[in-house]
Amino acid sequence: MLERKVQTRREGLPDLPNLDGRKPVLRFAPNPNGPLSFGHSRGLVINGQYAKELDGELILRFDDTDTTVKPPMLEAYDSIPVQQEWLCGFPAHRIVVASERMQEYHEHAELMIQGGFGYVCTCSAEDFREFRVSMTECPCRNNDVSENLEKWNLMNDPEGFQPGEAVLRVKTDMTLKNPALRDWPAARIQTNAHPRVGNKWRVWPLLDFQSAVEDHLQGVTHIIRGKDLMDSTRKQTLLYEHFGWKYPETIYWGRVKVHEFGAFSTSQMKKDIAQGTFDGWDDPRLPTLSALSRRGIKPESLRAFWIELGLTQKDIAVPLSTLYSHNTKAIDPNAPRLAFVRNAFPISLKGNYPKTGSISSHSDTEMPPRNYSIDEGVWIEQEDSGKPIRLKDLCDIDTEGNVESIDRSDKRSVVHWVAGGKPSKLTIADGQDLITVEGILEDHEYPVGTIVQLERIGYAIIEENGLLMVHD
RNA sequence: GCUCGUAUAGUGUAGUGGCCCAUCAUGAAGGCCUCUCGAGCCUUCGACCCGGGUUCAAAUCCCGGUACGAGCACCA
Incomplete structure (x- = not known):
């Protein structure tokens, strides 16, 4: 009689692709415009778990280069590392603060201009939007390097361009099939003071540029992030090609919706707390990590929850009871x-x-x-x-x-x-x-x-x- | 509109051409035990989006359709 082989089920996280014997370097990069939330915990858990299991490194990076739309919150620089350690069970191996790395970003912006693959664009956002859809090059695109350098200096000069008057763009190709990739913006002017570095800088990199440069400088081997950032990968890959760098391996996860948490945004929560709708960041109704911790949700439950969901690109809706069932296992023996x-x-x-x-x-x-x-x-x-x-x-x-x-x-x-x-x-x-x-x-x-x-x-x-x- | 992506039980998930009349968890139903509507143990229920194609063989590869989601910001 033939024996039926027992089906084996993969446990835990899938292997990291193309590790090639290296120790992985992973990163988690929140915006410190508020404390960490449930949504952040996925990135922390997954990246942290790989770093731990494979004896690699986890970089905690503060992507705080926006002082206008999502201004950084000073307390978050202190609370985020504490919560990261609470969740992962170990402190991050490196902490990088983007606003302290501005010199690097500026140097790379200049390298980009000198290399002829970056240019200062003085078209209005509306005009450029039309160039983008019609796949036509904007008039600034063919300025020569010295002219771009001159305009770059004007961007950095308080007497020069004002916010909205000029941006630095990465020269890709205006006829690219994907409209998102066409000469994407790398840096813009912001004059609001940054809570940590004040008015030291005037030209601030956008996420796609800052993150791309920093990942390279830090030697990140694997980027694990939401699939909403797939076009970021494509944009950044184009930039890496210009610089002659190799882009890290990238893995994506889909969108997770937790019905009970509805639509909370950090900025909305901040507003509601200020207005007294909620008592504070640890108000039990909020999906923040401090609220979950206060409510008796254990970090190991959060870890088990995210590891079970895995790394599929499917968009899913999960009830909170799934997290609770993990938590019951964690707390019942001692309750x-x-x-x-x-x-x-x-x-x-x-x-x-x-x-x-x-x-x-x-x-x-x-x-x-x-x-x-x-x-x-x-x-x-x-x-x-x-x-x-x-x-x-x-x-x-x-x-x-x-x-x-x-x-x-x-x-x-x-x-x-x-x-x-x-x-x-x-x-x-x-x-x-x-x-x-x-x-x-x-x-x-x-x-x-x-x-x-x-x-x-x-x-x-x-x-x-x-x-x-x-x-x- | 253009571009990109995903589709396995109620909800998640395993599965990368034969080990699959499909895994595990959760859920629901029932039972055992425990003097909780809890925990533990046992049993049961329940799925490969649709249509073509390739192949001796497809959940797995290809094409088309459909559905859902994301990007096209001087946010991250």
Whole structure:
């Protein structure tokens, strides 16, 4: 009889292409215009994981060359590395700040002009858009090197060109099939002060130029990024050809939509926080890493989540429950059970039952048990009243609180209860809403930050002023 | 409009011409255990976008269609 071979399933991330025995150098380059969000975590996890598994390097790069549309936020330069380490489990091997590397970019811009593959264009954006669609060369394109150098100096001169009056372009080919690649802009004039380097520079590189030059200077071997940047790869490859460099291997992932997070942008969040719509960057409703961390989402859960999604170019929609199922595995073994009674309803017990005792805190660990002591009654949830129930680990009672049995006598529902306890509130982030549920929490001595499992409700983290729902 | 990309169960994912009447996870349904609507264990359900072609053989290669997504910024 023929034996059927067992199908093998690839685990984890696919191999990096064309590694050729090298140690990979990878990078993750956020804009420090705000703290890191869920969306950023993919790039961090994937790049970080490869660096770790293959004994390579992870570069954390601040792409802070826009002072106008997405101005950098100073605090982000400090918070991002902290969050990166939290998420990846190790600090980045190198940190590069683009605004501190401007000299390099300027030198390369000049090399580009001198090499005849870059030119200063003084056409308006609208005019150039027409040149681009009609595949015609703009009048500036054929200026000679000295003329371009002259105009380049005028771009850098406060007395010269003003913002919008001139840009530096990479000379590619105006008849290229892909309109995005036709003589793309490499640098523009910005006069707003940069929060870190002030007004030291006037001409700032655009992403495609800055990133391309920096990747080469840092020796990046593999770029892993969203497929929305496919045309960036093509643009940058054209630039690399001009410089005679070899472009790194590039891998793309598709768009991920998490329904529960809707459409948050860093700038919108910044605005809403300023207006008081949200309490801060760690408001539980926000998709920031600080909010997720506060909500008890573990970094290893985030890592498992992104690694499972892998590197397909498919655009996908994933429910948050997928992340939660990973998180449950991470937190359940260490989450002591605790009772929290919502809409507390008092019921006095009549009959014989053990008035003191202890109940286990977890099914399979050596966690210390919880002790209880009943005076004359317990709290149960309003919804559980009015029917015969079994008080979990205690006794069966009828609707009036008469004890019917100590042992479980039938299939009636098992209900949690609290003897004594303290009023507390459970905060639940539900989309754009923050729901607060009042209730009685069983006495405990767990410190702030402990993740507990509220019986029959779900996981919650203990905060200074109550409980914050993790997930169910 | 031009350009680029992707299409496997409800949701994700494995699979690069025969190991595939298709993997794993999640989900749903049922069961066991546990005195939670939790965890763990077991069972079940459920998919190769459509149409051609190449081939002895296609989820896998080619062509066309369709659907969805992205780029065409003096943002990243």
